Amino acid sequence: MSEGFTLWFTGLSGAGKSTLANLAAEELRRRGHRVEILDGDEVRANLSKGLGFSKEDRDTNIRRIGWVCRLLARNGVIAISAAISPYREIRDEVRAIHDRFFEVFVKCPVPVLAERDVKGLYKKALAGEIKNFTGVSDPYEEPLKPELVVETDRESRDQSLGKLLGALEARRLIRNGVAR
Amino acid sequence: MSEGFTLWFTGLSGAGKSTLANLAAEELRRRGHRVEILDGDEVRANLSKGLGFSKEDRDTNIRRIGWVCRLLARNGVIAISAAISPYREIRDEVRAIHDRFFEVFVKCPVPVLAERDVKGLYKKALAGEIKNFTGVSDPYEEPLKPELVVETDRESRDQSLGKLLGALEARRLIRNGVAR
Numbered sequence: 218m219s220e221g222f223t224l225w226f227t228g229l230s231g232a233g234k235s236t237l238a239n240l241a242a243e244e245l246r247r248r249g250h251r252v253e254i255l256d257g258d259e260v261r262a263n264l265s266k267g268l269g270f271s272k273e274d275r276d277t278n279i280r281r282i283g284w285v286c287r288l289l290a291r292n293g294v295i296a297i298s299a300a301i302s303p304y305r306e307i308r309d310e311v312r313a314i315h316d317r318f319f320e321v322f323v324k325c326p327v328p329v330l331a332e333r334d335v336k337g338l339y340k341k342a343l344a345g346e347i348k349n350f351t352g353v354s355d356p357y358e359e360p361l362k363p364e365l366v367v368e369t370d371r372e373s374r375d376q377s378l379g380k381l382l383g384a385l386e387a388r389r390l391i392r393n394g395v396a397r
Numbered sequence: 398m399s400e401g402f403t404l405w406f407t408g409l410s411g412a413g414k415s416t417l418a419n420l421a422a423e424e425l426r427r428r429g430h431r432v433e434i435l436d437g438d439e440v441r442a443n444l445s446k447g448l449g450f451s452k453e454d455r456d457t458n459i460r461r462i463g464w465v466c467r468l469l470a471r472n473g474v475i476a477i478s479a480a481i482s483p484y485r486e487i488r489d490e491v492r493a494i495h496d497r498f499f500e501v502f503v504k505c506p507v508p509v510l511a512e513r514d515v516k517g518l519y520k521k522a523l524a525g526e527i528k529n530f531t532g533v534s535d536p537y538e539e540p541l542k543p544e545l546v547v548e549t550d551r552e553s554r555d556q557s558l559g560k561l562l563g564a565l566e567a568r569r570l571i572r573n574g575v576a577r
Binding site: 251253263264266277280281284285288289292293294 | 431433443444446457460461464465468469472473474
C-alpha cells in the first residue's frame with residue numbers, strides 16, 4: 218500500500234489551482250493511488266459554514282482543510298487542497314502537522330488574471346466592488362520555498378502537469394506512469 | 398485493499414463509547430486495517446472551535462464528524478466516531494451520506510452512570526449545575542435500529558468487544574482474527 222501525502226496548491230483566484238489539481242488527481246488515480254480533492258466550496262459548505270473572508274476566518278478555514286488533509290494523508294491517501302490559502306504562516310502551520318507535504322505555488326501575475334478574468338471577479342475587485350479580494354484588496358503572501366512553482370502564464374497545462382508529476386516521482390511520492 | 402466504513406458509537410457520557418472504540422481500534426489495526434478514531438475533544442479543537450452545546454451547535458459538530466468519517470471511509474479507512482451524538486435525525490443524516498455505516502448503541506441507564514460517575518459530571522448535572530447535559534438536562538434519542546446494541550451495565554468490556562467484532566465479521570466488514 219502506498220504512502221499518503223498532502224499536495225497543497227496555493228495561488229491567486231483564477232491562477233489554475235483547481236484545473237491542475239483535477240488533472241493531477243485524474244492521473245494519480247490512473248496510477249492506482251487513492252486521491253481526495255478537498256474542494257474549497259465543498260469544504261466551506263461542510264466544515265466552515267458561517268465563516269467569512271476576514272483574516273481570522275480564512276485562517277480557520279485553511280487550518281480545518283489542513284487537519285482533514287493530514288487525517289487522509291496519514292491513512293495512505295493523496296489529499297489535495299486547492300484553496301487560495303493566502304497566508305504563509307498558516308500554510309507553514311499546516312505543513313508542520315504533516316510528515317509528507319508538497320506545496321505547489323501556482324503563479325500568475327494579477328494583470329494576466331485580470332485580462333483572463335473568467336468569472337469577471339477581477340474587474341469588480343479592481344473597481345473596488347469586492348472587499349477582501351486576494352491579490353487586489355487583500356494580501357497574498359507568496360511561498361518562500363515551495364516544493365514546486367508552476368507559472369501558468371508561461372506554461373501550458375500539460376507542461377505544468379508534467380513538471381508536477383516529474384517532481385513527485387523524483388521524490389518517490391508517487392508511482393511512475395510507465396509499466397503497471 | 399479492504400473497504401472502509403464508518404463505525405459510529407452513540408450513547409450517554411460515561412457509557413463506554415471511547416473505551417470500546419479504543420479497544421476495537423487496537424484489534425482492527427492488529428488485523429491490518431487502517432483505523433482512525435475521531436475523538437470528540439480533538440474534533441472540537443480542530444473542526445468545531447467556537448461551537449457550544451445548543452442543539453444547533455451539537456448538530457453542526459456531528460455533521461462535520463460525519464463528513465470527515467465519510468471522506469476517510471470512502472478511502473479505505475475504518476473511521477470511528479465516539480461522540481455522544483444525541484439526536485437520531487442527525488445520526489441518520491450521517492448514515493445517509495455513507496455507503497457502509499455501522500451504528501453501535503452503547504447502552505447504559507442513567508442511574509448506573511450516576512453511580513459510576515467517573516468524572517463527577519452526573520452529580521453536578523443532577524444537582525442542576527450543568528446545563529445541556531445529555532440524558533439529564535438535555536435529550537438523548539436512542540437509535541431505533543442500530544446495527545448493534547451493547548449493554549455496558551450487563552456485559553464485560555471483553556464481551557462487548559467480542560459482540561462487536563463478531564457482528565463486523567458477520568457482515569464481512571472486517572477480516573477475521575484467526576490465521577493471517
